[in-house]
Amino acid sequence: MKNTVTFTSALPNDIITLINDYSKKLKIPKSKLISNAVKNYIYELKRQEYIQSFKRAKNDPDIVALSEEGLNDFLELINK
Numbered sequence: 001m002k003n004t005v006t007f008t009s010a011l012p013n014d015i016i017t018l019i020n021d022y023s024k025k026l027k028i029p030k031s032k033l034i035s036n037a038v039k040n041y042i043y044e045l046k047r048q049e050y051i052q053s054f055k056r057a058k059n060d061p062d063i064v065a066l067s068e069e070g071l072n073d074f075l076e077l078i079n080k
Contacts, residue, residue, distance in 0.1 A: 019034065
């Protein structure tokens with residue numbers, strides 16, 4: 001079974017130039033360069049979502065109480 005899907009997309013000329021330049025510089029296919037760039041971008045988006053979820057959680061009284069309760073249980077375990 002094929003691992004790749006072919007798609008067509010339009011990109012600005014300056015981006016294409018950068019892709020071509022770095023593909024040659026790094027000696028990797030353009031498709032691999034684009035794939036790596038998209039993976040890194042999506043990883044960063046997920047990381048930012050994770051950070052935002054913690055920022056929201058710190059202002060949620062129920063989450064704070066649950067965390068403090070869990071911390072108290074942990075402290076009881078390690079102090080035995």
